[in-house]
Amino acid sequence: MIDNSPTASPGSSTPLRLFGIGDAGIATLELLLSEGVSPESCIAINSGGPALENSRAQTKLPLELRRLRGLGSGGDPERGRQAAEEKTDELKAICLGAEVVFIIAGLGGGSGGGISPVVARVAKAAGALVLGFVSLPFDCEGSRRQGLAEESLEQLREAADGVVVLPNQKIFKLIEENTTVMETFRITSRLLADGVQGLWRLFSRKGLIEIPTADLVDLLQDRNCQSFFAVAEAAGQDRASKVLDKLLAHPLLDNGEALCESENVLVSLTGGPGLTMAEVSRVMDHIKSRCAAPLTMGAYIEEQMGDRLAVTLVCSIPFKIEGTTGPRAGDLHSHLLDRKPGAKPTSRFVPPAPALAPEQVEQLLSKQARTRPNARSKALSRMRQTHLPLEIVSKGRFDKSEPTIHKGEDLDVPTYIRRGVPLN
Amino acid sequence: MFDSNSSIIVGLEIGTSKVCAVVGEVSADRVLNVVGVGQSRSRGVRKGEICDPSLCEEDVRQAIVEAEQMADVEIRSVYLGVTGGHLRGFNNRGVHPVASADREISELDVQDVIKNAKAINLPAENHVIHAIRQHFLVDGQDGITNPVGMLGARVEVDVHVLHGNLNRLQNAIRTVKGLQLEVDDIVFNGLASSLTVLTSDQKEMGSLVIDIGGGTTDYVLYSNGIIKHTGVLAVGGDHVSNDLAYGLKVPLSRAEQLKIDHGCALVEDSDKGQSITLANELGMPVKVLSRENLRRIMSLRLEEIFQLIAQDLENSDAFSYERSPVFLCGGGARIPQIAKLAEQVLQVPASIGKTNSINGLKSALDQPEFATAIGLVKFGSFQQRKRGGRLSLSDGIKSTFGQLFKRA
Numbered sequence: 001m002i003d004n005s006p007t008a009s010p011g012s013s014t015p016l017r018l019f020g021i022g023d024a025g026i027a028t029l030e031l032l033l034s035e036g037v038s039p040e041s042c043i044a045i046n047s048g049g050p051a052l053e054n055s056r057a058q059t060k061l062p063l064e065l066r067r068l069r070g071l072g073s074g075g076d077p078e079r080g081r082q083a084a085e086e087k088t089d090e091l092k093a094i095c096l097g098a099e100v101v102f103i104i105a106g107l108g109g110g111s112g113g114g115i116s117p118v119v120a121r122v123a124k125a126a127g128a129l130v131l132g133f134v135s136l137p138f139d140c141e142g143s144r145r146q147g148l149a150e151e152s153l154e155q156l157r158e159a160a161d162g163v164v165v166l167p168n169q170k171i172f173k174l175i176e177e178n179t180t181v182m183e184t185f186r187i188t189s190r191l192l193a194d195g196v197q198g199l200w201r202l203f204s205r206k207g208l209i210e211i212p213t214a215d216l217v218d219l220l221q222d223r224n225c226q227s228f229f230a231v232a233e234a235a236g237q238d239r240a241s242k243v244l245d246k247l248l249a250h251p252l253l254d255n256g257e258a259l260c261e262s263e264n265v266l267v268s269l270t271g272g273p274g275l276t277m278a279e280v281s282r283v284m285d286h287i288k289s290r291c292a293a294p295l296t297m298g299a300y301i302e303e304q305m306g307d308r309l310a311v312t313l314v315c316s317i318p319f320k321i322e323g324t325t326g327p328r329a330g331d332l333h334s335h336l337l338d339r340k341p342g343a344k345p346t347s348r349f350v351p352p353a354p355a356l357a358p359e360q361v362e363q364l365l366s367k368q369a370r371t372r373p374n375a376r377s378k379a380l381s382r383m384r385q386t387h388l389p390l391e392i393v394s395k396g397r398f399d400k401s402e403p404t405i406h407k408g409e410d411l412d413v414p415t416y417i418r419r420g421v422p423l424n
Numbered sequence: 425m426f427d428s429n430s431s432i433i434v435g436l437e438i439g440t441s442k443v444c445a446v447v448g449e450v451s452a453d454r455v456l457n458v459v460g461v462g463q464s465r466s467r468g469v470r471k472g473e474i475c476d477p478s479l480c481e482e483d484v485r486q487a488i489v490e491a492e493q494m495a496d497v498e499i500r501s502v503y504l505g506v507t508g509g510h511l512r513g514f515n516n517r518g519v520h521p522v523a524s525a526d527r528e529i530s531e532l533d534v535q536d537v538i539k540n541a542k543a544i545n546l547p548a549e550n551h552v553i554h555a556i557r558q559h560f561l562v563d564g565q566d567g568i569t570n571p572v573g574m575l576g577a578r579v580e581v582d583v584h585v586l587h588g589n590l591n592r593l594q595n596a597i598r599t600v601k602g603l604q605l606e607v608d609d610i611v612f613n614g615l616a617s618s619l620t621v622l623t624s625d626q627k628e629m630g631s632l633v634i635d636i637g638g639g640t641t642d643y644v645l646y647s648n649g650i651i652k653h654t655g656v657l658a659v660g661g662d663h664v665s666n667d668l669a670y671g672l673k674v675p676l677s678r679a680e681q682l683k684i685d686h687g688c689a690l691v692e693d694s695d696k697g698q699s700i701t702l703a704n705e706l707g708m709p710v711k712v713l714s715r716e717n718l719r720r721i722m723s724l725r726l727e728e729i730f731q732l733i734a735q736d737l738e739n740s741d742a743f744s745y746e747r748s749p750v751f752l753c754g755g756g757a758r759i760p761q762i763a764k765l766a767e768q769v770l771q772v773p774a775s776i777g778k779t780n781s782i783n784g785l786k787s788a789l790d791q792p793e794f795a796t797a798i799g800l801v802k803f804g805s806f807q808q809r810k811r812g813g814r815l816s817l818s819d820g821i822k823s824t825f826g827q828l829f830k831r832a
Contacts (some may be wrong), residue, residue: 396666397676401470404509404658406732411659414667415724423671423717 015099016204017128018042018196021115024106024135024189026051031193033057043094045119047083047111059094063087063115077152080114088122095126100203102196103130103160106188108137108145113152120159125362129213131199131220132156132163133192139169140408143418162220164199164227164314166191166252173251191252194231198312201270201300208275211268211298219264219296219316227316228252228262235308240279243311244286253313259291262315268298270312272305283311291315433808434491435800436502436605437613438480438596440469440639440662441755443487444794445502447495448782448801456805457783458798460495462487471658472507472613472640474595481599488603501606503804505796506553506596507613507640509658511588515558516541519580529562529571529579541583551590553612558582558650567648584651586612609807614642614654616799621751621777622646630748633777634733634766635796636756638662641729645737647748653740657732661756664725671721672713678702682718689726689765691719726762730769751777757792 018041020029026044033039033056042057052060063083084091095101101123105112116132124130134153137145157163168188175184202211220227230250234242253259267287269280280299288295293315395403398412405411409418416423431450437443447460464487468480492499518541522533542555560568562576571579597607618633630647638661645653664687669679686700698715750766750773757763757776766774779790779798789798 396670397662398470398666401475402509404471411657411728411732412663412666414670414721415728416667416671416721419724421720421724423720424714 015097015128016041016200017095017098017101017123019045019101019103019105019116019119019123020055020057021045021103021105021119022047022109022112023051024109024112024185025104025116026055026057027185028104028133028189028192028196029057030055031189032196035193035197045084045111045115047080047115061087061090061094063111076110077114077148078110080110080112081118082114084115084118088118091119091122092126095123095128098123098126098128100200101128101130102200103132103156104134104192104196105132106135106137107149107152107156108141109148113148117152117155117159120156124159124161127362129217130160130162132160133166133196133199134163135166135168135188135192137168138171142408144420147420161217162227164195164220164229166195166228170251191231195229195312198229198231198268198310199314201302201310201312202268202298208299208301209297211266211296215296216266216314219266219314226318227314228258229315230313231310232313233308233310235306239307239309240282243309244283247287247311247313248290253315258315258317259287259293262291262293262317264296264316265291265293266296266298266314268300268312270300270302270305270310272307273301273303274307275299275301275309279309287313431805431808432495432497432499433801433804434499434502435505435616435797435802435804436484436488436600437505437616437797437800438469438474438484438599439466439505439613439637439796440472440660441637442466442793443480443483444797445484445487445491445499446789446794446797446801447491447497447499448798448805449495449497450805450808454809455783456802458789458801460491460493460497461788461794461797462489462491462494464490466638470639471509471660471662472637472656473509473592474599477595477599477602481602484599485603488605499605501608502600503800503807504596504600504607504610505613505616505800506588506593506610507637507642507656508588508592509640509656510592511553511586511612511654511656513584513586513654515582515652516544516585517580517582518542519578521578522576527575527577529574529576531572533579534560534570534572534581537579537581538583541581542585544585544587546587549590550587551593552585552587553593553610554584554586554615556584556586556651558584558652559648569649584654586615586654608804611800611803612642612654613637613640613796614644614656615651616797616803617642617753617777617795618644618646618651618799619802620779620782620795620799621753623780624649626749626751632737632748632750632770632772634730634750634752635754636660636729636752636762637754637796641733641754641756643733645748653737655733655736657729657736659725659729659732660754664722664756667721667725668718672718674702674711674713682713683722683759686715686718687722688719688760689723689762691716691723695719722759723765726756726759726765727769730766734770748772750774753777753792753795755793 018029018032018037020026020042023046026046029042029044033042039056039058043059043061044052044055044057045061045063046052047063052062103116103120105116107113120130120132134156136149166188171184171188174187202216230247230252232243232246232250234246259265267284269283284297395412403410403412433448433450435446443464443466445462446458449457449459451457464483466483468474468476468483474480488499518537520533520537520540522529524530538557559566559582560571561580562568562571562574563578593610597610600607614633614635617635621633622631627646628649633644635642640660641657643655644651665676665680665683668683669676672679695716700713700715701709702711702713704710750770752762752766752774763774763776776792777795779795782798
């Protein structure tokens with residue numbers, strides 16, 4: 001792992017790279033840009049589309065998808081992956097000298113899901129610390145997209161040092177009945193941007209009490225856990241208690257329930273020079289009383305904060321073993337796992353990656369990246385058989401009766417088609 | 425109408441695949457005997473709900489006539505089974521403060537608390553089919569079956585409410601009334617099936633009854649002798665046939681036959697590479713199908729049904745269904761290996777429900793697809809016992825059901 005100097009500022013010479021991948025990623029990147037992140041460190045990648053052209057990021061990397069004549073990735077991560085593999089060299093050049101790489105994407109589609117793992121791999125091979133910030137699709141987007149997102153997330157986890165997940169379904173607790181779709185997606189971008197900024201603070205600011213980078217990576221890297229984050233900010237007199245209230249009411253923490261279940265919690269406080277020790281200890285005591293997991297804490301001073309106090313909380317929650325606890329409503333991840341075709345109900349345990357020394361990993365990855373990426377991707381694509389996306393499924397007997405819809409799936413359509421099980 | 429000591433009880437189930445009428449007779453010593461069964465193929469029903477009233481009326485008439493002939497009685501009124509995707513169940517709690525000075529809970533308090541629990545805010549188009557009493561709580565103490573005479577400041581009761589769309593329920597009732605038959609009561613099919621296959625011991629221990637019918641899958645969960653959860657999934661055997669017709673590219677009627685002849689709920693290794701040859705009426709082979717594909721399509725659909733039920737049970741809070749064994753009934757229970765599949769998905773012991781505690785025509789009636797219709801007769805007999813209840817009360821024999829099922 002690299003030695004990350006926490007004193008670095010996000011200036012032009014920053015060793016930071018922010019990758020916004022796909023439409024969702026670029027939207028979040030735009031939000032970050034409008035908040036003063038320097039455009040030099042931002043890279044927008046997409047498989048065509050107006051979002052990329054309008055982006056203010058300095059580096060833009062349009063991926064050519066000849067097969068679809070500029071129609072994007074067509075929702076197929078394999079296509080996105082192939083296109084990204086072809087640009088490995090350019091990606092490598094971009095990542096050169098970077099110390100921390102953030103990958104921001106929305107999984108479930110072809111661009112975000114396909115390109116992110118490739119970028120993560122290349123960036124890691126270039127010697128950077130790679131952190132992913134990804135959103136998972138809403139329940140109503142259907143099981144196919146969720147399955148794809150799940151697959152992509154797994155790939156990204158393997159490639160990156162850490163992945164923080166934002167299940168969009170949880171946003172429902174944040175929004176009101178009449179919130180528009182546009183507004184909803186803006187909120188998800190907002191949350192992702194908050195998360196990126198919160199974590200970036202950990203790397204960039206001078207800490208009163210610093211969190212070692214290794215601890216952070218440790219927490220995010222555990223493959224049997226899902227990492228969530230929450231950022232809250234408050235100002236004024238009793239800002240410590242206000243920020244706590246906000247934090248515990250945060251939808252991503254399930255009203256503080258997530259804290260009890262998490263295995264590892266990282267808390268970082270950022271305040272102006274007026275941040276008092278009493279406030280720090282009040283926040284920490286309260287969080288400590290809510291969770292049994294070991295706490296890692298950091299406190300940071302930032303001039304611009306004024307009298308505001310921001311708390312970033314990252315916690316990793318182990319995947320639930322089926323049978324011990326039922327999935328709560330809105331617990332998207334367990335739904336995802338349930339739906340994964342062919343997955344046995346009890347085999348949720350994913351063994352951790354074999355422990356390799358960092359040099360070995362680097363060697364392995366750079367070797368992989370060097371060996372003719374084109375030929376490799378072609379060989380892979382030949383191996384994988386895809387199904388036609390435009391199959392019209394007749395519902396036969398149930399054509400005219402009232403459809404049976406369960407969580408956005410039409411149960412009248414044969415199960416094997418919805419799950420994509422091939423028949424021979 | 426019958427007078428109170430005449431005791432012919434008829435259960436009528438208008439199912440998606442068949443219409444079934446069962447005639448029961450309660451003898452003088454209050455033993456229920458089944459004396460007649462009438463069946464006909466159902467044509468006007470989809471997913472448990474009537475879609476062609478005139479066809480349906482014909483089918484019902486045929487079944488009733490057959491049952492009348494067999495039992496040698498004239499059927500005037502029936503207990504009608506209902507189901508459909510619009511049915512919803514939930515638990516509701518009623519609270520009542522005990523007003524009397526000595527804090528003793530009286531019969532009146534019990535009546536009040538039940539009334540409170542049944543006061544449910546539902547949209548006007550919804551009708552409560554059942555409001556089944558669960559346990560009482562006295563000052564927060566759980567699990568009390570009869571609080572009369574106990575001391576307490578506050579008595580609460582849980583009821584399980586099952587409601588559905590009034591118009592859709594009316595459709596079935598109107599069809600029956602069109603045949604000059606009275607409807608004594610409407611009963612949820614899943615509840616009726618559970619009465620047939622469960623003994624009171626099994627209800628006490630906790631059991632899950634899954635009735636896989638033609639158009640719907642109904643399920644009822646018992647725990648500690650009370651109904652904890654009910655549900656309807658508008659997916660059933662018809663869906664299996666439809667999937668097969670689509671997947672194997674054969675006509676629906678052929679798919680139905682293939683399902684019966686070659687169907688299995690699990691794909692076994694021995695199925696790999698096996699084929700099924702379809703012949704035309706002259707015995708000439710016309711089409712070769714893969715047996716593995718057939719069973720895979722079936723298996724996936726049935727697996728999904730169980731998964732959806734498991735999900736629903738997990739989401740219905742307050743109870744883990746972990747230990748409760750599963751009993752399967754309905755036509756879907758005839759699928760080979762279905763119990764094994766249920767065991768795999770739900771991870772509890774599963775078996776095919778047997779028709780319990782009913783006399784007459786024993787061998788003919790112990791078929792999983794008759795569970796609902798027999799259950800309707802049983803439900804009817806409990807109702808009648810309660811209605812003519814003075815006698816049975818004086819006997820001091822209060823059946824478990826008398827306590828458990830109090831009608832709205």
